[in-house]
Amino acid sequence: MPDTITFGLIIGVFVGSTAGYLGSIMVSKHMALVGDALSHVALPGLALGILFNFNPFIGAFAFLAATVIVTWYLQKSTTLSVEAIIGVLFVLALAIGILITPQVDLLEALFGDVSKITLPDTIITVIISASVILVTKTIYQKLAVSMISKELAIASKIKVERINLIYLFLVAIIVALGIKEVGTLLVGALVIVPAAAAKNISSTLSRYSLISAIFGLVSATSGVMLSSYVNLPAGPLVVIVGAVIFAGGVVVSSLSKRLKNQKSIRSTSTAI
Amino acid sequence: MSDIPGPETSSYNDSQAEIGDMLVVSELGVKSQNKTILEEVSFKVKKGTSLAIVGPNGGGKTTLFRALLNLIPYTGMIKWNDEVRMGYVPQSLVSTDLPISVEEFLRFKCKTDFDSCIKSVGLENDILRQSLKSLSGGELQRVLIAWAIVDNPTVLLFDEPTSGVDIGAEEPIYDKVNSLKKEIGITILLISHNMHVVMHYADYVLALDKKVLFFGDRKSLTHSQLLSIIYGNEFALSEEEFHKE
Numbered sequence: 419m420p421d422t423i424t425f426g427l428i429i430g431v432f433v434g435s436t437a438g439y440l441g442s443i444m445v446s447k448h449m450a451l452v453g454d455a456l457s458h459v460a461l462p463g464l465a466l467g468i469l470f471n472f473n474p475f476i477g478a479f480a481f482l483a484a485t486v487i488v489t490w491y492l493q494k495s496t497t498l499s500v501e502a503i504i505g506v507l508f509v510l511a512l513a514i515g516i517l518i519t520p521q522v523d524l525l526e527a528l529f530g531d532v533s534k535i536t537l538p539d540t541i542i543t544v545i546i547s548a549s550v551i552l553v554t555k556t557i558y559q560k561l562a563v564s565m566i567s568k569e570l571a572i573a574s575k576i577k578v579e580r581i582n583l584i585y586l587f588l589v590a591i592i593v594a595l596g597i598k599e600v601g602t603l604l605v606g607a608l609v610i611v612p613a614a615a616a617k618n619i620s621s622t623l624s625r626y627s628l629i630s631a632i633f634g635l636v637s638a639t640s641g642v643m644l645s646s647y648v649n650l651p652a653g654p655l656v657v658i659v660g661a662v663i664f665a666g667g668v669v670v671s672s673l674s675k676r677l678k679n680q681k682s683i684r685s686t687s688t689a690i
Numbered sequence: 691m692s693d694i695p696g697p698e699t700s701s702y703n704d705s706q707a708e709i710g711d712m713l714v715v716s717e718l719g720v721k722s723q724n725k726t727i728l729e730e731v732s733f734k735v736k737k738g739t740s741l742a743i744v745g746p747n748g749g750g751k752t753t754l755f756r757a758l759l760n761l762i763p764y765t766g767m768i769k770w771n772d773e774v775r776m777g778y779v780p781q782s783l784v785s786t787d788l789p790i791s792v793e794e795f796l797r798f799k800c801k802t803d804f805d806s807c808i809k810s811v812g813l814e815n816d817i818l819r820q821s822l823k824s825l826s827g828g829e830l831q832r833v834l835i836a837w838a839i840v841d842n843p844t845v846l847l848f849d850e851p852t853s854g855v856d857i858g859a860e861e862p863i864y865d866k867v868n869s870l871k872k873e874i875g876i877t878i879l880l881i882s883h884n885m886h887v888v889m890h891y892a893d894y895v896l897a898l899d900k901k902v903l904f905f906g907d908r909k910s911l912t913h914s915q916l917l918s919i920i921y922g923n924e925f926a927l928s929e930e931e932f933h934k935e
Binding site: 446559562563565566567568569570572573574617620621622623624625626 | 755756759760761776777778780783787788789790791794795798799821822834837838847
């Protein structure tokens, strides 16, 4: 029988790579903080699951889905930006969540607990993550075009509003799945940090989305493995590994820019 | 004629649409926060012709395009021909922050036989390898035109296609657009501030300042008349002054 660390690693592979893949769009949409704020909205749902003894994932997803619909509707019918709407909803949800989450479960809800992951959790996560990757792959190009220009997308018969709604739902699903491993406070980092790191070192879209997914996978699994060695919560370690990858990406990117500049100066002076 | 979904008014008479029309706009009105942006705009565009849309800043030119693309709510009627396949060349891109190469961007549309697809729009291999965000204004416009024409549209909408393009790089772009009209009979709607372009490349002119100031055959106007229609008499140049400019 595999142990909880194995379950944690399997979830890390699937949720980490899917979150990274989804994050590549979120970071380029300048919605990185939206991903982070959205993750906190799950807290009241988790609390209800704990209080009324049903699967907290369902509670978390219900709250995330409701937030996505309310955000989508308010964005369409008011002049408010997505950031402003989610900003309001996130602080409200966090306040309610902290009030109603039983004190003993609050830390686990906020930071996750790999040791509580079960076989059914793992199977459900693998199936849902794989489905999320497939759906994301089918809408990825349309999302990219609608980011480049909404008018261009509409003229190309892309249903921009519908695609954005589907995308936010996919983010909601992956955030809900990641909560068990890294907690509601840090799960947004799974979406944002790998993509931010990949963006620094990518020149093409295919490379960017692939590297985002790989960085997501590496940071999630490394965080879980480290947690089993040092006996610390996996959530913060996943984020720290992601941040280290990000810092490495920044260094590599600035070094390669400097090398390129030196090469071009050398070739110019040779020509002169 | 096919409807682009949108509100219609009863004032439109369907018999206004004729077989050779690519687009019929009737009594079009657009408001934003109770401010009138466009009102009572009516015009037609015949298949295979080019219409230049001119007017002062804030006159509603881009709003008209947004209504034609069904991006904003409007009153009145916009009817496109059943054969319409729209290509759109925006003034600029909202975000080129995405790390994406020109080839990847164009492959979204050229799904099969990429090589012949690219040959047909006249882009060189060098430009395909570049990142979309590293392109100069002229290169970006060429890529956007390629994007717009790659799937054989019947109508092209150009929003200031040479804004941000270096002087000297404008002509090839307009020549390309003009050759598309001549070779494949594409219908062109073009927003431009450049009166030389309007006088050289457009068959018809629609002058807009919230309302239609003028709509008709370009040949029926001199440069000076067109300028005075749009900006008033004090801006009208003599023919010699115009050519000197």
